[in-house]
Amino acid sequence: MRYFHTYVLMGPQAAQIPRGIEDMAKPDLALPLSELEDYGTRLRDIKQRMNHTKKLFESYRDDIGDGGVYDKLEEFESNWEDGREDINQQLDALASMSDAVVREFKKLDDDLAKKARDSVKTKEKGGGGKGGGDK
Template identity: 35%
Template sequence: MGDDGDHTRLDLDAIKSMANGLGSIKKAFDDIGKLERYAADLGDGDLADKLSDFADNWEISREKLTGEVDALAKLARAAAQAYEEIDHQLAEAIRGAQAPKSKGN
């Protein structure tokens, strides 16, 4: 376990960066145009049919992947926010414990 004992260390910047990166990946997938539009350039025939089949499968897979990436991005953002809130609460508790007690207490 090393010298840290039971302490947990988190790299909030890395978690935030991951959330932003996943958000960028989702946006890139959202911005990809439909492949079906290229089938017309291939004319009639097997190649156009194959591209059309691939485009249909790709669209379904892309939508699933985009949804999963978006869910992971939201989870990472929520985790970073929760860890920041916990860190803030712990800092407040430590400051409160270290504050001099008034004589009336």
């Protein structure tokens, strides 16, 4: 499971971080990216299933028998349609936000990994820290 931590990178970049740094502090934020990666897709699936109820009811029309039952299902579908557009918009917005959160945290994770690698390289060359690098 990939987690984003504000102090340690937990993706593929974690292997490039010097040993021991992950034990230096507790995270301010831990975000399970692997769970969030699928969240937008799951919300879109819910929307699709929600919008499929009319076709589902129609597919059982002949199996139901009593026309009154189908009429009630049709009435439910008609009433359900009133609030469905608002729910659709909210599901779309949540899915987009979820995708954006994952994308931005991955970008931040990559940026932090690059900075950590660059910092280690600089210190190894004697260019970082106190009194070094100005030769």
